[in-house]
Amino acid sequence: MTDYALLARQLGALLDTRDWLTNSAQTSAFIMQEIPELNWVGFYLQREPQRLDLGPFQGKPACHPIPFSKGVCGAAARTRETQRIDDVHAVADHIACDAASRAELVIPVMVDDRLWGVLDLDSPRQGRFSANDQEGLEALVQVFVEHTDLN
Numbered sequence: 588m589t590d591y592a593l594l595a596r597q598l599g600a601l602l603d604t605r606d607w608l609t610n611s612a613q614t615s616a617f618i619m620q621e622i623p624e625l626n627w628v629g630f631y632l633q634r635e636p637q638r639l640d641l642g643p644f645q646g647k648p649a650c651h652p653i654p655f656s657k658g659v660c661g662a663a664a665r666t667r668e669t670q671r672i673d674d675v676h677a678v679a680d681h682i683a684c685d686a687a688s689r690a691e692l693v694i695p696v697m698v699d700d701r702l703w704g705v706l707d708l709d710s711p712r713q714g715r716f717s718a719n720d721q722e723g724l725e726a727l728v729q730v731f732v733e734h735t736d737l738n
Contacts, residue, residue, distance in 0.1 A: 591723025594621055595730050602734035610735040612643035618708065618727065619645035622720075626687055626711050630696070631660050632704035639664055642704060650684040658682035663693035663705045671721050673714040690715040694728045698737045706731075 598617055602610045611630045619628045629644020631653055639660055641651035655665040657680050663670045670693045672678055688709040696703045706728050710716065716724075 589622060589720070589723060591719075591726055594723070595726050597621075598727055598730045599734060602731065605734070605736040607735050607737055608643065610731060614706075614727070614731045615643050615645045618724075622708075622724075624710050624712050624715055625708055627685060627707070627709040630704050630706055631664075633664065633702050639705065644707075646709070647685050650682050653682060659691045659693050660705050660707050663695050664702060667695045667697065667702060669694045669721055669725060671716050671718075673716075675709075685709065687711045689713040692716040692721060692724060694721075694725055696728055696732060696737070698732065703732075703737045 598614065601613055601617055604610065615628050615630065619625055627644065627646030629649065630642035631639035632642045634640045637655040639653040641649050653660045655661045659670045659672055659675065659678060672691045675688055675691050688711060690710040690713055692708045694706045696706060
């Protein structure tokens with residue numbers, strides 16, 4: 588079982604700047620390195636109304652842009668709630684950037700009451716993300732927010 592408390596401490600130590608670009612790149616790389624069975628980790632940023640733009644990531648080239656009206660990332664941005672999907676092929680409007688992806692976890696990145704973007708994690712294993720993973724990864728997103736200037 589992944590020790591998310593330890594990972595949160597390690598991520599906090601890694602994020603030694605307030606710069607959003609550096610910290611989002613470091614966070615993506617850290618999660619990809621430390622969490623098993625992932626094939627993509629990265630940020631999508633809200634730069635335009637109702638649209639997410641690709642930010643720093645680890646994995647194969649990704650889809651860009653993503654409207655709030657489509658896919659799991661769009662649903663997380665639209666509802667501002669984490670989306671934990673056991674089988675992405677069961678989601679009618681899933682955006683398939685990598686056909687190998689089977690499970691997805693998308694966590695909104697909130698600054699006060701404003702959506703900054705989302706953290707997207709994909710796995711080639713169906714049902715990869717548990718409630719414990721969701722809670723632990725949401726805590727890692729909070730570490731990222733606390734250590735980063737997102738205004």
